[in-house]
Amino acid sequence: MLFYAHLSTTNQDLDAQTDALTAAGAERSFSERMSGAMAERPELDKMLDQPPAHCKENCRL
Incomplete structure (x- = not known):
């Protein structure tokens, strides 16, 4: 299982x-911690590039 968390303030x-x-x-x-107005979310993109655990080959989310 993977998870993604986005925080938009430094006090979270x-x-x-x-x-x-x-x-x-x-x-x-x-x-990642960045403004919610940012369109690019590099850590979210990294997570979405991970194949599902049950996937053996050529799988994407």
């Missing part, structure tokens, strides 16, 4: 969310 904290998702089985996390 990922720790509780990350801990809960890791406990639920998340294998990898992608997160």
Whole structure:
């Protein structure tokens, strides 16, 4: 399981969310802190480029 978190302010904290998702089985996390007005989200793009766990070859989300 993968997860993505986007924070738009510096006073927001990922720790509780990350801990809960890791406990639920998340294998990898992608997160970024930037304005919600930004159209480009490099970490989201990285996550979407990951093949699903059940995929053996030539798979994409």
